[in-house]
Amino acid sequence: MARLITELGRLPGICEITAERLASHLLLVPRDQALGLARAIQEMREQLRRCSLCGGYAQEEPCPICRDPGRDPRRIVVVEEPRDQVALEEAGVCDGRYHVLGGRLAPLEGVESRDLTLELLARRVAALLAEGPELVELIIATNPNLEGDHTALAVATRLQGLPGHERLVMTRIATGLPSGSAIEYAHREVLVDAFRGRRPLEITSESAP
Numbered sequence: 001m002a003r004l005i006t007e008l009g010r011l012p013g014i015c016e017i018t019a020e021r022l023a024s025h026l027l028l029v030p031r032d033q034a035l036g037l038a039r040a041i042q043e044m045r046e047q048l049r050r051c052s053l054c055g056g057y058a059q060e061e062p063c064p065i066c067r068d069p070g071r072d073p074r075r076i077v078v079v080e081e082p083r084d085q086v087a088l089e090e091a092g093v094c095d096g097r098y099h100v101l102g103g104r105l106a107p108l109e110g111v112e113s114r115d116l117t118l119e120l121l122a123r124r125v126a127a128l129l130a131e132g133p134e135l136v137e138l139i140i141a142t143n144p145n146l147e148g149d150h151t152a153l154a155v156a157t158r159l160q161g162l163p164g165h166e167r168l169v170m171t172r173i174a175t176g177l178p179s180g181s182a183i184e185y186a187h188r189e190v191l192v193d194a195f196r197g198r199r200p201l202e203i204t205s206e207s208a209p
């Protein structure tokens with residue numbers, strides 16, 4: 001039990017007291033439920049592997065998204081972690097492919113660019129630029145916080161020197177006011193972002209009053 005408490009305590013957001021509670025909970029629940037958790041962890045780790053093209057996780061190699069011929073291979077959304085990819089997929093906003101960095105730059109925690117799949121991305125983009133004259137679009141969707149912004153900058157800096165980079169279009173996802181929110185309740189930083197990220201108002205036949 002002490003071993004389990006130690007292991008649980010290593011998980012993000014789990015303090016020692018919570019680890020002890022979870023361990024004693026797992027001791028009291030039906031045996032199948034507790035072992036089901038152990039098996040789920042084991043199967044996930046044994047069956048999912050990193051896609052050699054995009055750095056995402058899947059049972060097959062390459063992953064289903066990289067193999068999907070219906071997706072634009074020259075549009076790549078760069079995300080920090082697999083869960084970001086899942087969220088964007090569920091939102092249905094991306095008709096291209098992904099690149100999973102495997103984290104974000106966090107010098108204070110010892111996470112440097114060599115811990116991310118930045119070189120894999122650079123090789124991938126270089127190959128796309130060498131392939132043909134069409135544009136390659138990179139949408140950098142790291143989280144809109146200090147570390148995510150820093151990571152976005154590192155990605156852009158690494159790729160801007162690639163041969164053919166004049167055909168590489170890099171954009172950063174917008175930040176600012178969430179749809180459906182109200183200006184009067186927004187934090188200052190959100191309002192600053194919203195102003196910096198303002199875009200031309202397009203009047204279409206559907207949007208006209």
Ligand SMILES: [Zn+2]
Nearest residue numbers: 051054063066
């Ligand atoms: Zn892939």
